[in-house]
Amino acid sequence: MDLQKRIERGLERAITFATAGGQPAKLGAAMRHAVFSGGARVRPRLCLAVALASGDRNPEAADAAAAGIELLHCASLVHDDMPCFDDADTRRGRPSVHAAYGEPIALLTGDALIVLAFETIARECSKSPDRTAPLIATIARAVGMPNGIVAGQAWESEPDIDLHHYHRAKTGALFTGATAAGAVAAGADPQNWLALGEALGAAYQVADDLRDSAADMDEIGKPCGQDKTHQRPNAVAQLGLDGALTLLKETVHRAADAIPDCRGSDMLRELIMAEAKRLVPKKLAQSAA
Amino acid sequence: MDLQKRIERGLERAITFATAGGQPAKLGAAMRHAVFSGGARVRPRLCLAVALASGDRNPEAADAAAAGIELLHCASLVHDDMPCFDDADTRRGRPSVHAAYGEPIALLTGDALIVLAFETIARECSKSPDRTAPLIATIARAVGMPNGIVAGQAWESEPDIDLHHYHRAKTGALFTGATAAGAVAAGADPQNWLALGEALGAAYQVADDLRDSAADMDEIGKPCGQDKTHQRPNAVAQLGLDGALTLLKETVHRAADAIPDCRGSDMLRELIMAEAKRLVPKKLAQSAA
Incomplete structure (x- = not known):
């Protein structure tokens, strides 16, 4: 089964479990809205690709980890979009969760997805007890305090932002x-x-900085220029457009070089190069070509 | 070691882990504010009391479960107090988290505490792999969808509230x-x-309904009359004051009768009776005596 199918099946299983019985209906619908909205599934694909490259000796655990990671990513997007953060009414070209279901349900949707992520791993890995604890600890570290995405968001409320920690926590940690x-x-x-x-x-x-600065809303499906609006650091503001494009190219090559010697290394290299192409806003890709 | 000491030690370990390095500072301080604010620790005490009554064969796992349950309870209070829910500026006589640290940090505090709860269980139970998955699944069920406290909150956004499901999810599930x-x-x-x-x-x-209706803010440290303000069902509104007091008495006896035959049953019965006394607003207890 290809990676995408494994990911969608895992997410469908998780959401079906959480919405069994159909009530309370709005929260169930909002969770589904948050998770099935055309996300690229970058992080779970990476998780499964590494599992495959490492022999995929426990596909059940890999699928559960991939689902958990995507659920946590979706949760962070729902809360990020809320009025007290980005106040974004659209996401991937559709209404954001709070725009569609109201703030209370959006807050609960994020909470429910975080819980569901860990529940899914515990439930699906119940037959591999030696994997459950390290998997949950690994994934929790990537989203919680002091170094996960929650910490990354919290850096934005500090008077002096430590840029290295900020970026590593906000975006890097979940990768x-x-x-x-x-x-x-x-x-x-x-x-x-x-x-x-x-x-x-x-x-x-x-x-992400390039897309925020240089794409237009039609292309990325959410408001652009958010970094400028919220006075957040942005690579394009710091290095200029060409500088940011060069940095992206170098970083992608650094990623490809960091793939350990393993039987799945070619597949991983292809995945990374395809992903890098997808991420550059179309207009920039054309003008850079 | 007595129960209270075990609980505080477990929570201190968890929060120390989450705030290691001291940054980002505001979120760390807010998490500490949310967890160490004079809470009665009712749920973790109940968890430990049952573990003790059942032989306490794995105190490490019991302490981790108790800490996780209290962290989740604290997370739910932080999010409940936010402007889009109860909009409560005080909690246990102190500023609520959003009043003290602002909405973005309050939102992240709840998220971080939910993650920390599961991380704590995974980390502290890493030597008991057979306990980790069922513990996390059990606790996640009590807080997530479709039957946990998040679902309980979400019932308040439904046009027709199923009262039985609402109360069972909002309050009963975590017990x-x-x-x-x-x-x-x-x-x-x-x-x-x-x-x-x-x-x-x-x-x-x-x-809780009695306290919301009949106590004053000085006694319970948070705004009263919230159920009326938010048009939520309340036992006093439905049954009158005497009817609600009678129902409380009957329910407490039902709880005492439900204690299974075990060596810790006397301790548990005492715990329940002491708790029941603590919960009735002082003025009512005096007038009912």
Whole structure:
């Protein structure tokens, strides 16, 4: 089964479990809206690709980890879009969760998805007790305090932002978590995969800055120029457009070079290059070509 | 070591782990504010009491479960107090988290505490792999969708509230989860403990309704009359003051009767009776005496 199918099946299983009985209906619908809205599934794909490259000795655990990671990513998007953060009414070209269902349900949707992520891993890995604890610890580290995406968001409320910690936590941590979790699920050493996760996280951050600065809303389906509006650091503002494009190119190559020697290395390299292409706003890709 | 000490030690370990390095500082301080604010620790005490009554064969797992349950309870209070829900500026006589640290940090505090709850269980139970998955599944069920406290909150956004499901999810689920988790941690059958958890949850719900209707803010440290303001169902509004007091008494006795035959049953009965006394607003207890 290809990666995409495994990911969608895992997410469908998780959401079906959470919405069994159909009540309370609005929260169930909002969770589904948040998870099935055309996301690219970058992080779970990375997790599964690393698991495959490491032998995929426990596909059940890998699928659960991939689903958990995507649920946590979706949760963070729902809360990020809320009025007290980005106040974004659209996401991927559709209404954001709070725009469609109201603020209370959006807050609960994020909470419910975080809980569901860990519940899914515990439930699906109940037959691999030796994997459950390290998988949950690995993934929790990537989203919680003091170094996960929640911490990254919280840096924005500090008077002096430590840029390195900020970017590593806000964007990098879940990429590192995805590679590490893929390795843990397959019984491999996560240490060998951290450099790849870190480089990809850095690349994704630059790409996100480029998209925020240089794309238009029609292309990325959410409001642009958010970094400027919220006075957040942005690679294009710091390095200029050409500088940011060069940095992205270098970082993607650093990621490709960080792939450990393994039987799935070619597949991983292809995945990274395809992803890098997808991330550059179309107009920039054309003008850079 | 007495229960209270075990609980505080477990929570301190968890929060110290989450705030290691001291940054980002505001979120760390807000998490500490949310967790160490004079909470009565009712649910973790119940969890540990059941673990003890069941032989306490794995105190590490019981302490982790108790800490996780209290962290989740604290997270739910932080999010409940936010402007889009209760809009409460005080909690236990101190500023609520959003009043003290602002809305973005309050939102992240809840998220970080939810993650920390599961991370704590995974980390502290890493040497008992057979306990980790069932403990996390048990506790997640008590807080997530479709039957946990998040679902309970979400019922308030439905046009027709199913009162039974609403109360059971909003208040009962975490009590049931606490008794079940105590049993699971000790290697006992959680099924034997569900009736106790359900009865205690129901008692607590009535007590909460009484406190909301009949106490004053000085006594309970948070705004009163919230149910009326938010048009939520309330036992006092439905049954009158005397009717609600009678219901509370009956429910507490039902809880005491639901304690399974075990060596810790006397301790548990005492705990329940002491708790029941603490929960009735002082003025009512005096006038009912």
